[in-house]
Amino acid sequence: MRVMKAPPHSRICIKCGGKLLGLAHPRWRMCPACYYEDRLAKLRPVREAEEELRITSSNLRLIEQKLDSAEDTLRRLLSVRIGHWPLYRWYLASKKRDRKVRAHRIFCDKCRNRMADLDAKKDSLKSEISDHKKLKNKCQKAIVFRQARLASQRASASLLCEFEHNTAAATDAEFDRDRFVISKKDYRRGNAIDNYFRVHLSDLAISAFSGHCLVCGSSQSLTLDHYGLAKNEGGNLVLLLKDGVGFRMNFVVLCQGCNSAKSDRDYRMFFSADQIKLIHDVHVTIARRVASDVGLRENMKKHYRDILGNRFSQDQFRW
Numbered sequence: 001m002r003v004m005k006a007p008p009h010s011r012i013c014i015k016c017g018g019k020l021l022g023l024a025h026p027r028w029r030m031c032p033a034c035y036y037e038d039r040l041a042k043l044r045p046v047r048e049a050e051e052e053l054r055i056t057s058s059n060l061r062l063i064e065q066k067l068d069s070a071e072d073t074l075r076r077l078l079s080v081r082i083g084h085w086p087l088y089r090w091y092l093a094s095k096k097r098d099r100k101v102r103a104h105r106i107f108c109d110k111c112r113n114r115m116a117d118l119d120a121k122k123d124s125l126k127s128e129i130s131d132h133k134k135l136k137n138k139c140q141k142a143i144v145f146r147q148a149r150l151a152s153q154r155a156s157a158s159l160l161c162e163f164e165h166n167t168a169a170a171t172d173a174e175f176d177r178d179r180f181v182i183s184k185k186d187y188r189r190g191n192a193i194d195n196y197f198r199v200h201l202s203d204l205a206i207s208a209f210s211g212h213c214l215v216c217g218s219s220q221s222l223t224l225d226h227y228g229l230a231k232n233e234g235g236n237l238v239l240l241l242k243d244g245v246g247f248r249m250n251f252v253v254l255c256q257g258c259n260s261a262k263s264d265r266d267y268r269m270f271f272s273a274d275q276i277k278l279i280h281d282v283h284v285t286i287a288r289r290v291a292s293d294v295g296l297r298e299n300m301k302k303h304y305r306d307i308l309g310n311r312f313s314q315d316q317f318r319w
């Protein structure tokens with residue numbers, strides 16, 4: 001039996017399902033916010049640790065007091081032993097006194113051990129509390145970061161929604177040159193936008209016209225032609241609306257023969273009313289799919305960077 005390979009790591013947090021950003025380590029399974037929340041949940045509440053620290057400290061103080069008084073007593077016992085007593089009396093009393101001194105020494109040692117234990121506990125509690133606080137701090141920062149990221153994702157999602165909506169709605173409007181962003185590059189055949197469309201979206205466009213020339217119905221040597229705004233007017237297969245938020249479809253599928261028959265003629269002169277209606281319907285059905293093409297949007301941004309750069313705010317750029 002072959003061992004199943006682990007699935008490639010999806011860059012998604014296993015807890016909240018949010019996207020992990022590019023900076024995330026390849027082995028991370030959670031976003032920082034979820035990670036810190038998880039770690040905090042595994043720790044006991046900081047209040048408990050603080051309470052324990054308080055009790056430990058007060059115990060430590062008690063032990064210190066006990067030790068002080070015990071050492072005091074020990075000192076007195078020792079000083080009495082070397083007093084001015086006659087040797088025989090000192091000898092008689094010494095055995096009893098020695099026992100007392102020994103007992104006191106043992107007691108003091110025990111106190112010292114206990115103090116050392118409590119000190120160690122106090123230190124570990126202190127470091128636990130400070131770790132806890134640091135972790136909490138990081139967690140709060142990560143949560144704020146996550147909220148900001150979610151908000152920006154929501155904003156760009158709604159912007160994209162608006163973009164797709166505008167693209168679909170723009171199909172109903174007339175081809176008015178002033179409504180579109182047009183640069184010198186757009187008069188060139190085979191510019192970046194037309195090229196991108198022909199490479200990545202022509203299958204979509206041709207199948208939207210059910211794989212036939214709109215005029216004669218041939219399925220041979222099909223071409224994409226500029227529809228409402230011709231090439232010599234700066235029209236690309238897709239036009240960018242001047243408000244920067246939306247496209248206008250500007251293509252039609254024709255066979256080579258019909259394409260050269262149309263030549264530079266205005267679309268209202270060449271196509272019948274039924275054909276114009278059909279093209280409109282095709283554009284409506286395809287609009288959202290073209291609008292949601294990330295590559296096309298990126299190409300538009302690059303292509304019109306010099307125009308868009310100073311005319312549009314950064315906000316409208318996020319699509």
Ligand SMILES: [Zn+2]
Pocket residue numbers: 013014015016017018030031032033034035
């Ligand atoms: Zn998460």
Ligand SMILES: [Zn+2]
Pocket residue numbers: 213214215216217218254255256257258259
């Ligand atoms: Zn044809």
